[in-house]
Amino acid sequence: MEKVIVVASKNKGKIREFEELLCPEGYTVKSLYDFPDMPEIDETGTTFSENAVIKAQAVTDRYHIMAVSDDSGLEIDAFDRQPGIHSARWLGHDTDYAEKNRIVLEMMKDKADRTCRYACAIAITRPGEEPVVFFDTVEGEIAREPKGENGFGYDPIILYPPYNKTMAEMTKDEKNGISHRGKAVRKMEEWLKNENL
Numbered sequence: 001m002e003k004v005i006v007v008a009s010k011n012k013g014k015i016r017e018f019e020e021l022l023c024p025e026g027y028t029v030k031s032l033y034d035f036p037d038m039p040e041i042d043e044t045g046t047t048f049s050e051n052a053v054i055k056a057q058a059v060t061d062r063y064h065i066m067a068v069s070d071d072s073g074l075e076i077d078a079f080d081r082q083p084g085i086h087s088a089r090w091l092g093h094d095t096d097y098a099e100k101n102r103i104v105l106e107m108m109k110d111k112a113d114r115t116c117r118y119a120c121a122i123a124i125t126r127p128g129e130e131p132v133v134f135f136d137t138v139e140g141e142i143a144r145e146p147k148g149e150n151g152f153g154y155d156p157i158i159l160y161p162p163y164n165k166t167m168a169e170m171t172k173d174e175k176n177g178i179s180h181r182g183k184a185v186r187k188m189e190e191w192l193k194n195e196n197l
Contacts, residue, residue, distance in 0.1 A: 003197070007031045008041070008055040008069035011088075013152030014181075018068070020172055021185045038062060048072060048085055052123035053131045060125040066197070068188070072120035072180060074154050076104070076142060078111040084119075087154070101146050101157045114141040116158065118167075120180035122188050132191065136183035140167070151175060 005027050007018045015031045022029050032038050041058045045051040048071040055069035073087030083090035091100050108114060122134045138160070146156035148168025155167035160178065167175055176182040 002028055004028045004030060004065070006034070006059055006063075006065055006067045008059045008067050014070065014072075017176070017179075017181055018070075018185070021176060021182065022189075025189055032059075035059070035063065043071070043085075045071075045085070048119055048121035049123070049133045049135060051085060052121040052133060053125065056123045056125040057131060060127060064127045066124065066126045068122060068124050070120055070122045070181060070184070072118060074116060074118055074158070076108075076116045078108065078113045078115075078142075097153050098146075101154060104142065104154070104157060105145065108142050111142075116140055116142055118154075118158065118180040120184045122181075122184045124188065124191075134184045134187040134191070136180050136187065138178055138180045138183070 003026055005022060007015050007029060009015055010032045015029070019029045038059065041055050043051040043054060045054055051071035052069045055071070056067040059065070059067035059069070071085065073084050075081040075084050091103055117137045117139045119137045120135070123131050125131045141159045141161060143157045143159040143166050146168070147166045148156050148170070150170060150172070151168040158167045159165070160167060160170070163170065163174065167179070
């Protein structure tokens, strides 16, 4: 039987990461691109977990299928953990990440505390069932300059000290091994196995 998971997202970088993590486990990954009539989903939650549930539940309610959604973002300690749940919309939804990263580095230039983390909540929703949420983080630092061509979003300016590389300098396997999403997906995979889904 085909195992299909619908990722409630149109973020191509995020969809690609889910494919890299789930396809080797035998899942067919679909996304909102496969459901063009899905209305825009308002993320009205106040936490990563709430927003992840809102997005996945909207897909489950409309199509009566299992859906997965992640809500993830960057927390910068010097900015009181901003942008947090507003990471995608921060500094303007239409501002590209090269510009966002430039602005973050400019804002951080006099900050002694450069600690930050990526956080990820993944929600699975199924018809007639309560949502299940998996959460994890990866600790890092804001780099002094952008480096690397891999990844997406803030990856070029997030330094992972144990590797002395930014997230954008890592190979796919390196990043998936330590990333917030990679760790949360592995928790989800363990749960899926136990549920025989």
